[in-house]
Structure formats: structure tokens, C-alpha cells
């Protein structure tokens with residue numbers, strides 16, 4: 029990263045802090061995305077904003093915050109909001125100026141997450157074939173083997189890091205196998221994916237550089253794999269994407285490797301965070317942990333509650349595609365809206381006693397996989413991986429507790445979780 033870029037980040041943080049302070053004074057509530065207090069516990073700030081002004085314009089980030097459950101759903105399903113940044117000339121020009129050739133190529137050819145209908149609908153339809161619920165469910169025995177193998181590595185250690193041992197490798201191995209990547213490439217593939225996770229936390233400039241390098245390496249890797257596979261696609265996920273066809277329409281080469289990278293990026297860090305955040309919530313509530321051990325059939329419900337209570341993706345964003353009046357506020361074309369999933373999930377209008385972690389909730393209302401046209405494609409897979417992970421963790425380490433050293437939340441405006449989560453257990457993994 030160039031020195032200019034580093035200075036820009038530092039300058040933004042300083043001005044951000046100052047504006048935030050002023051904003052808090054004026055409105056009685058504001059969110060300081062870059063404060064450690066926010067990273068460690070954003071829920072109090074979200075609650076204050078939701079109660080004072082659920083659709084709030086922040087001078088600090090020059091964007092709107094949407095913090096109510098209904099409001100989050102409304103923004104995500106309203107076609108007057110989109111994600112394709114290329115549509116906003118001024119903003120796009122500014123972005124283009126900052127990008128090197130590779131990043132520019134990615135900006136000009138967004139994955140489906142950065143496209144609006146109808147471009148989005150076309151690609152999504154073709155990709156969804158590979159994520160049929162029935163196909164995902166059939167992966168359960170293999171996921172169980174991978175979890176077993178990961179946990180075997182604990183051996184006789186009484187203290188271990190659940191993120192390193194299980195939460196990080198599991199989604200990378202699962203997606204590598206689903207894509208049919210050669211076994212000999214798995215270690216390299218996993219290393220690249222872990223770099224992507226490490227670099228997404230913001231703050232650490234060296235990690236961000238490594239992430240950039242790994243994401244370029246992954247694109248080159250997918251490009252060559254797809255070229256090799258065209259002649260003989262096979263029946264794995266990459267083969268299905270190559271063969272996916274509807275009414276004569278197929279994915280072109282760029283769309284194919286963009287989609288592969290998206291599936292990896294969208295599915296890896298999020299699932300890692302779900303296992304880490306969920307286990308933390310469970311171990312912080314010993315009564316719930318005991319109840320779950322006595323009733324392991326509640327694990328799928330517990331996973332929903334984990335998703336709601338400490339979502340891996342705390343926010344996403346949309347841009348107003350036109351000038352409009354929305355909930356009594358005037359939005360201008362190009363305005364950004366930070367759609368706060370974490371705040372929506374804890375709206376008392378959607379869930380009773382939202383600040384209580386309760387694995388027995390009759391109905392968990394959450395928007396942790398998003399909502400509307402971009403609703404997560406990998407939700408069934410993530411739920412399945414988490415279910416199997418918790419089944420095995422509870423069975424093999426029933427006396428597990430957190431260590432005395434408190435884990436540190438790592439957050440950026442969009443993701444929140446742990447890089448390390450150390451636990452102690454008297455039971456050995458064998």
C-alpha cells in the first residue's frame with residue numbers, strides 16, 4: 029500500500045473521530061466505527077441509534093444508518109436501492125483513480141454481489157443451481173469427517189484455539205472439495221483464503237497488502253483451473269458453473285472466476301466467524317451451554333440464535349438509485365445506506381428480550397444472511413457446517429470453558445468476530 033494511501037486512512041480516522049464526537053453531542057447518539065469501544069460492544073450504540081433515529085444521517089461517514097429490523101428488510105428489498113457502484117459517475121471516478129490495474133479490472137467486472145437486477149438476476153440464476161438444498165444436505169457425512177479430522181489435531185492439549193483448529197480450516201476445506209480442487213492445491217488454497225480473512229479486519233496495513241496479493245493469486249489460480257476444466261467439467265461445483273445454462277445463456281470466463289472468488293470470500297470468513305462468535309456466546313451463558321448439551325437436538329435452533337445474537341456480517345450497504353423520500357427523510361441519488369444487520373437482529377419489535385442469548389426461542393427473527401435479491405446463497409451450507417461443528421465440539425469437549433484471557437473482538441464496518449478464541453477442556457480430543 030502506498031504511503032499516500034496509509035496517510036489517507038490515518039487522516040480519515042482522525043476526522044472521523046472528531047465528527048463523531050460532534051454528532052454525538054448534537055443527536056444524543058452516534059456510532060464511532062473505529063473506536064475500540066464499538067468493536068468490543070457495538071450493541072449499546074446500535075440500540076441508542078435505533079431508539080433515537082432509526083434512519084439516521086451520519087456526518088462522520090457521510091452515509092445513512094438503517095437500524096430497525098423492518099427498516100433493514102425494507103431497504104434490502106426496495107429496488108430503488110442498489111449495489112452497483114459503477115452507476116454513480118462521480119463516486120466511480122474517485123474510486124477508479126485510486127485503483128491499480130488488477131483492482132480496476134475487478135471494479136469494472138463486479139461479482140453478483142456488486143450487480144443490480146437484471147444483470148444480477150441472470151448470474152444468480154445460473155449460480156444457484158450449484159447450491160440446491162438437497163445437494164448441500166448430502167455433504168453432511170463428509171463435513172463430519174472434516175470436523176473430526178480438524179478436532180483430532182487437538183490431541184492431548186488441554187488448551188487450544190478453536191479458530192485455528194476448526195473455524196478457519198473447515199469452510200476452506202469444504203469449499204475446496206465442493207469445487208473439486210486437486211488435493212495437492214488445498215494447503216496453498218487454504219493459505220490464500222486465510223490471508224483474505226486476516227486482511228479484511230482493516231487497520232493492519234501489512235495484512236491488507238497480503239490479502240490483496242492473495243486475492244490476485246486466487247483469481248489467477250481460478251482462471252487456470254477453469255481453463256483446464258472446460259474440456260472436462262466434471263460434476264463438482266466448478267463443473268456445474270461451467271455447464272450451468274438457462275435458455276441458451278451461460279457464464280463467461282470472467283463471470284466464472286469472479287463467482288469462484290466470491291463463493292470463497294463470501295463463504296469463508298463468515299462461517300469462521302459464525303463458529304467463533306457462536307461458541308463465545310454459548311460459553312458466556314453457561315445455563316444455555318448446559319441446556320444444549322442435554323438437548324443436542326436444539327443445535328439448529330441454537331445456530332439461528334447465534335446468527336441473530338452475534339452476526340458475523342454486522343452490516344451491508346446499499347446506494348440510493350434515485351432521489352427519494354424514504355421514511356420521512358430526503359435521500360439523494362448516490363447516498364449510501366449502511367444497513368445494520370446487528371442492530372436489526374436486536375430490535376425488540378422483532379425478538380423479545382433481544383439482548384438475551386436464548387437457544388430455546390420459539391422463532392428466531394434474524395437478517396444475518398441478508399434479505400431480498402441478494403439473500404445469501406450459501407446459508408444452507410453455513411448452517412450445516414455450524415451444526416456439525418457444534419455437535420462435535422459439544423460431544424468431544426463437554427467441559428470446555430473460555431480461558432482467563434478474554435478474547436478480543438476484531439471488527440470493521442461489515443464483519444465482526446475473533447481471530448483467536450482459546451478454550452480449555454479436561455477432556456482430550458481422542
Ligand code: HEM
Nearest residue numbers: 140141294295298299302344396397398402404405406410
Ligand atoms: C455464517 C455464514 C454466512 C453469513 C453470515 C453470510 C451472510 C451473507 C449476507 C449478509 C449476504 C447479503 C449481502 C448483501 O445483501 O449485501 C450474503 C450474500 C452472499 N453469500 Fe453469504 N453468508 C454466509 C455464508 C456463505 C457461504 C458458505 C457462501 C457460499 C459458499 C455464501 C455465498 C454468498 C453469496 C454468493 C452471496 C451473494 C448473493 C447475491 O449477490 O445474490 N455465503 N451472505
